[in-house]
Amino acid sequence: MAVLLDVKDLTKNFGGLAAVSDVNMHLDDNELVALIGPNGAGKTTLFNLITGQTVPSAGSISLRTNNEGMQVLNGKKPYKIADMGLARTFQNIRLFKGLSVLDNVLISMTSKNKEGFISSLFRLPSFYKVEDRLRKEALDLLAIFHMEDMAETIASNMPYGAQRRLEIIRALATKPKILFLDEPAAGMNPEETAALTATIRQIQQEFGITVLLIEHDMSLVMNVAERIYVLQYGKLLAEGTPQEIQANQAVVDAYLGGGV
Amino acid sequence: MKKNLKYNAIWLGIAVLGWVLINVFEGVGIIDQFAENTLVLIGINIILATGLNLIIGFSGQFSLGHAGFMALGAYAAALVTQAIPTEGGFVLGTVIGMLLAGVVALIIGIPTLRLKGDYLAIATMGAAEIIRIILVNLKITNGPAGLYGLPQLANWSLVYILVVVTTIFTVNFIHSRNGRAILSVREDEIAAESMGINTTKFKVAAFVFGGMTAAIGGALHANYIQTIAPNDFGIMESINILIIVVMGGIGSMTGTFAAAALLGILDMILQGFGALRMVLYSLALILIMIFRPKGLLGTWEFSVKRLFNRNKKKAKEGA
Numbered sequence: 001m002a003v004l005l006d007v008k009d010l011t012k013n014f015g016g017l018a019a020v021s022d023v024n025m026h027l028d029d030n031e032l033v034a035l036i037g038p039n040g041a042g043k044t045t046l047f048n049l050i051t052g053q054t055v056p057s058a059g060s061i062s063l064r065t066n067n068e069g070m071q072v073l074n075g076k077k078p079y080k081i082a083d084m085g086l087a088r089t090f091q092n093i094r095l096f097k098g099l100s101v102l103d104n105v106l107i108s109m110t111s112k113n114k115e116g117f118i119s120s121l122f123r124l125p126s127f128y129k130v131e132d133r134l135r136k137e138a139l140d141l142l143a144i145f146h147m148e149d150m151a152e153t154i155a156s157n158m159p160y161g162a163q164r165r166l167e168i169i170r171a172l173a174t175k176p177k178i179l180f181l182d183e184p185a186a187g188m189n190p191e192e193t194a195a196l197t198a199t200i201r202q203i204q205q206e207f208g209i210t211v212l213l214i215e216h217d218m219s220l221v222m223n224v225a226e227r228i229y230v231l232q233y234g235k236l237l238a239e240g241t242p243q244e245i246q247a248n249q250a251v252v253d254a255y256l257g258g259g260v
Numbered sequence: 261m262k263k264n265l266k267y268n269a270i271w272l273g274i275a276v277l278g279w280v281l282i283n284v285f286e287g288v289g290i291i292d293q294f295a296e297n298t299l300v301l302i303g304i305n306i307i308l309a310t311g312l313n314l315i316i317g318f319s320g321q322f323s324l325g326h327a328g329f330m331a332l333g334a335y336a337a338a339l340v341t342q343a344i345p346t347e348g349g350f351v352l353g354t355v356i357g358m359l360l361a362g363v364v365a366l367i368i369g370i371p372t373l374r375l376k377g378d379y380l381a382i383a384t385m386g387a388a389e390i391i392r393i394i395l396v397n398l399k400i401t402n403g404p405a406g407l408y409g410l411p412q413l414a415n416w417s418l419v420y421i422l423v424v425v426t427t428i429f430t431v432n433f434i435h436s437r438n439g440r441a442i443l444s445v446r447e448d449e450i451a452a453e454s455m456g457i458n459t460t461k462f463k464v465a466a467f468v469f470g471g472m473t474a475a476i477g478g479a480l481h482a483n484y485i486q487t488i489a490p491n492d493f494g495i496m497e498s499i500n501i502l503i504i505v506v507m508g509g510i511g512s513m514t515g516t517f518a519a520a521a522l523l524g525i526l527d528m529i530l531q532g533f534g535a536l537r538m539v540l541y542s543l544a545l546i547l548i549m550i551f552r553p554k555g556l557l558g559t560w561e562f563s564v565k566r567l568f569n570r571n572k573k574k575a576k577e578g579a
Contacts, residue, residue: 051454082456090454096447098559107444110437111456117465120436121429127436128264134437174456 003064004029004210005050005086005178010059012042012049012234019045020234022059027178032204032211034221036245037231038254043214044091046231047180051088052078063177083111085177089167089184091214097156101147101166104155105138108173138173144206145169145199161192165199172207179203181213185220193220200224222246230254270564275424282416295528296416300484302524303419304477309504309516310430311473316502317511317559318434319466320446321373324381326474326501328388331395331493332364333357333475334482338407339400341483345411354479358472364391365471369464388498395490406489407482414484422480426473431513433469442466507548509555514562519555 005027012020020042027033035043048054050061052073061073063084073081087108096104113134119127142148145165150158155166164184171179181200185193197220204211215221221228222242230238230245232254238245245251282299285291291299312326333354340353372383395401433439441462444452453459482488504523508515526544530537548556 053450053454077458078450078453079456079458082454088454090451094448094451096444096451098447099443103440103443106437107440107452107457108455110441110444111458113437115437117438120438121432123264123268123432131437170455 002029003027004031005064006060006062006070007050008060008062010046010049010061011057012045012054013057018234020049020231023231023234023236025229025236025239027210027212030204030208030210032200032213032224032226034213034215034225034228035231036215036218036221036228037237041231042234043231044182045234047088047182047212047214051086051180052076052081079111082174082176085175086180087171087174087176087178088180089164089171089182091182091186093163093167095155095163095167095170097154099155100152101142101155101158102135102138102151104166104170105141105173106134108170109134109138112175141169141173144202161188161195164188164196168199168203172203176209178210178212181211181215183214183216185215185217193217196220197223267564267568271428274564279417279420282420298524298528300414300416300419300480302520303416303423304480304484305501305504305520305524306423306517307419307426307477307480308474308501309508309520310427310513311470311477312501313505313508313510313513313516314430314434314442314473315466315470316505317509318439318446319442319463321463321467322377322381323384323467323470324495324498324502325368325384325386325388326470327493327495327497328384328391329361329365329471329474330478330481330497330501331388331391331490332361333478334488334493335395335401335407335478336360336475337479338410338482338488341411341413342407345413347413350413350479350483354476357475357479361471361475362468365468366464369467370460373460373463373467385495385498388493389495392490392493395493401490404490406487406492408487410482410486410488412483412486414480419480419484422476426476427513430469430473434513438462438465503545507545507555509557509559511559512555512557512561514560515555515557518557522556 003026007023007025010020010023011018023046035046037043045054049056050073056074062070063073063086065071065084071084073084096107113130115127115130139148139151142151147162147165147169150162155163158166168181168184185196188196200211200213201224203209213225225242228240228242228245229236230251237254238248238251240248282291286296308326308330312323315321315323334357336357337350337353340356341349343349344352368384368387372380372387375383396404401407434442441452441457442465444455444457445459445462449459504519505516507523508517508519526541530540533540
């Protein structure tokens with residue numbers, strides 16, 4: 001399988017603290033990869049670096065594009081990176097709270113369906129045409145995740161699990177190549193986690209995209225991940241299949257404390 | 261498509277009906293010269309406040325410099341109509357004012373819209389103050405004395421038409437893909453950027469749009485009142501517009517209409533109280549904010565579509 005995203009020697013220093021240092025990783029087509037590590041290991045910082053919210057101190061991130069080969073993402077604005085096919089969710093849910101579920105999804109479709117200022121002011125027939133098509137697309141997407149009934153609900157009025165699901169749907173609406181999920185199971189009960197596991201698999205299969213997932217729930221990680229990266233103190237500690245990671249002494253030490 | 265046409269036709273009907281009603285009232289003498297004056301000022305305030313509501317209520321950027329853009333429109337229209345005192349001159353002046361306000365909003369917006377909350381409010385206030393100081397010091401604007409004896413080219417019909425047109429454009433803008441992108445900036449800027457929204461672009465777009473509509477309000481003000489001076493466009497005017505937005509409900513265009521009308525009428529009624537007028541006016545503001553802290557209408561919007569669907573539902577239940 002070909003490399004889709006290539007991260008080389010990625011480093012981020014916050015003052016004297018190296019939050020992420022010399023991380024090398026790659027994501028292939030249609031892969032489901034997990035990123036684990038103890039609290040404060042730099043997982044979310046790594047996400048922020050890749051999706052452009054934080055600017056790297058050193059190293060490079062490059063993404064394979066359809067017609068221009070590998071493109072370096074460093075220094076690009078988050079919205080450009082999102083437009084190139086990297087979509088994410090957030091550890092602490094960041095929905096457009098006051099807007100309806102449908103609007104949340106429609107907003108994500110804006111960048112791929114730009115409109116002229118004039119056509120939006122004068123309501124030309126083309127405006128309604130595109131609007132109807134997007135509405136249908138958004139409802140179809142919601143239907144895949146059984147949320148079409150909630151389309152008109154205000155996002156903040158939904159139960160926690162549904163909000164998490166909506167965040168994933170909203171990210172998918174940008175038509176990404178890679179989906180970054182930051183602790184999607186945080187705060188979920190075992191039932192909700194099981195449903196989420198199924199959802200993540202479904203996304204990988206139906207949408208044919210690559211998923212990178214940060215998660216603390218090991219049952220979920222070991223269940224869905226094809227490969228796992230382990231991060232500790234900002235450095236890559238191990239990489240391998242779930243079986244290899246479970247057998248890795250360094251990883252066990254990192255989680256349980258060395259010399260036990 | 262056809263359905264949308266129906267709703268649009270109803271809105272057009274409401275607009276025409278309003279115009280006819282005011283005309284009839286004027287004909288039978290319910291609306292006298294004084295009331296018409298109030299009506300025009302309400303209309304101008306609606307134009308100014310809908311633009312500011314777009315900036316504050318929909319894009320979530322707190323601007324205190326709206327009077328600055330109003331001043332640009334007013335002076336542009338005043339100077340052009342002094343040279344060409346015809347309707348054509350008014351149109352030309354208004355367009356020049358709008359373009360000027362648009363360019364200035366762009367120049368102010370790009371650096372200041374990086375700021376948030378109170379910092380942005382202070383920066384925009386400063387920008388409006390700079391505009392005022394420039395107007396005080398220029399020869400062509402006749403300095404602090406301002407311009408007077410301007411031709412009265414604006415009447416209530418023209419104000420009414422421009423209120424309808426700017427409102428339609430503003431509301432269309434809000435209920436479009438661009439408008440949704442602007443809302444997403446208000447809701448969560450970081451999330452919006454991660455969903456591929458160029459947040460800076462949409463913030464500046466809302467700011468420029470609001471500035472340009474303020475210029476229309478300014479042009480009408482100049483050619484109705486017939487005298488303008490830089491001090492008409494100071495911080496107090498910005499705050500007056502802000503009061504309308506906050507009182508009506510931040511993020512509700514219907515609320516802006518209601519508050520502009522209410523405050524205009526209140527002001528008219530209080531004219532008879534002389535020096536007590538401002539005290540009573542302020543007291544009314546305080547009472548409204550205590551009992552309706554989210555504004556008269558919150559974020560509620562009047563919608564013909566919703567009204568229709570509700571009636572249909574009722575008819576169904578009744579059957």
